[in-house]
Amino acid sequence: MFLLNLHNCLTTYLVLAALLFAFGMYGMVTRRTVIGMLISSELLLSAASTNFIAFSRFLAPDPATGQIFALFIMAIAAAEAAIAVSIMIAVYRNYKSVDTEDLVDLQG
Amino acid sequence: MQEIICQTEAPADLFSAEAMVGLIFLMAVFLVVAGAVVAVASGGRVRSMRLVRAIAGLAVCFSGLAIVYYYLLSPFLAMMQLLIYVGAVSVLIAFGIMMATPDAGKLSGMKNPAALAGPLALGVGGLLFAGLTVLVARTQWQPWPRQKSGDIEAIGLSLLTTHSMVFELISIVLLMAIIGALVLARKGRS
Numbered sequence: 001m002f003l004l005n006l007h008n009c010l011t012t013y014l015v016l017a018a019l020l021f022a023f024g025m026y027g028m029v030t031r032r033t034v035i036g037m038l039i040s041s042e043l044l045l046s047a048a049s050t051n052f053i054a055f056s057r058f059l060a061p062d063p064a065t066g067q068i069f070a071l072f073i074m075a076i077a078a079a080e081a082a083i084a085v086s087i088m089i090a091v092y093r094n095y096k097s098v099d100t101e102d103l104v105d106l107q108g
Numbered sequence: 109m110q111e112i113i114c115q116t117e118a119p120a121d122l123f124s125a126e127a128m129v130g131l132i133f134l135m136a137v138f139l140v141v142a143g144a145v146v147a148v149a150s151g152g153r154v155r156s157m158r159l160v161r162a163i164a165g166l167a168v169c170f171s172g173l174a175i176v177y178y179y180l181l182s183p184f185l186a187m188m189q190l191l192i193y194v195g196a197v198s199v200l201i202a203f204g205i206m207m208a209t210p211d212a213g214k215l216s217g218m219k220n221p222a223a224l225a226g227p228l229a230l231g232v233g234g235l236l237f238a239g240l241t242v243l244v245a246r247t248q249w250q251p252w253p254r255q256k257s258g259d260i261e262a263i264g265l266s267l268l269t270t271h272s273m274v275f276e277l278i279s280i281v282l283l284m285a286i287i288g289a290l291v292l293a294r295k296g297r298s
Contacts, residue, residue: 004122004130006137007179011244016137016176018240020144020169022233027148029229035205039147039162042197046173056258057180059251063258064266067182071263074192075278079285081197085204086292092208 013054020047033098034091038084045077136175143169159205167198184260 006012020043027040049070056066092098121127146165174189256262267275 003134004127007130007133010249013180014244015241016140018237018244019141022237023144023148025236026229026233029232030226033159035159035201036162038201039166042166043144043147046170050173050176053177053180053182053185059249061252061255063181063254064256064262067185067258067263068266068271070185071188072274072278074188075282078192078197079282081200082285082289085200086289088204088208090292098208
């Protein structure tokens with residue numbers, strides 16, 4: 001029955017964020033394409049936002065600060081995604097591939 | 109100190125409103141974890157569908173996270189999560205997958221990844237998760253008394269007073285990102 005009370009614990013949210021971060025790390029290492037790595041990086045950023053909001057909800061004297069920080073993380077993530085997708089499109093035009101192994105010009 | 113943060117009296121009745129709230133939270137956590145698993149799971153022989161599946165999993169994960177943010181008493185951020193992440197970033201990456209992915213034959217002709225990458229990454233991720241969980245469980249968190257309410261009004265007020273400088277900077281960053289994306293995507297079109 002303690003499962004029904006998990007949403008009142010700080011630990012739940014921190015463990016969930018740690019799980020998201022671990023998934024993001026795993027995807028960042030194993031993905032073969034640039035797009036897959038971008039998807040994993042969004043997971044990492046979400047884990048950080050979750051941590052900020054959890055701490056601001058349970059520990060902070062002023063809960064607005066953590067929420068605003070998470071809001072800024074969202075804005076930066078949106079800008080980063082836009083730039084990354086346009087870079088991918090430009091790279092695909094030049095190399096006809098998004099595989100990270102193919103994007104090597106300086107390798108002898 | 110932990111008792112203050114986590115009241116451990118579970119709802120006695122399974123059909124009470126509190127139990128329903130807990131059940132919905134568990135469902136949201138399941139959505140988050142399942143979406144994240146789909147988003148990073150690589151494998152399967154249909155390799156051209158992998159990225160599309162991944163972005164669908166990411167959208168599911170972000171929807172679950174929006175519910176989790178609602179439980180963290182920040183409904184404004186839950187709405188923003190749905191608007192920005194599910195509605196904008198996921199759709200943007202989906203368009204990127206459509207525009208910048210080679211056909212299925214070329215994707216399946218990819219070289220196999222290094223044999224060690226998968227297990228090694230799994231080990232690193234597992235160690236990271238285990239270490240963070242142990243740290244979280246062992247720390248005695250010191251809660252401060254809440255001096256303000258963190259509702260939408262407080263967020264708007266501090267965005268325009270305390271954090272106004274960062275607010276302007278963010279708008280400049282977004283403007284530069286728009287211009288940069290336009291320039292990058294238009295270059296080399298013949």
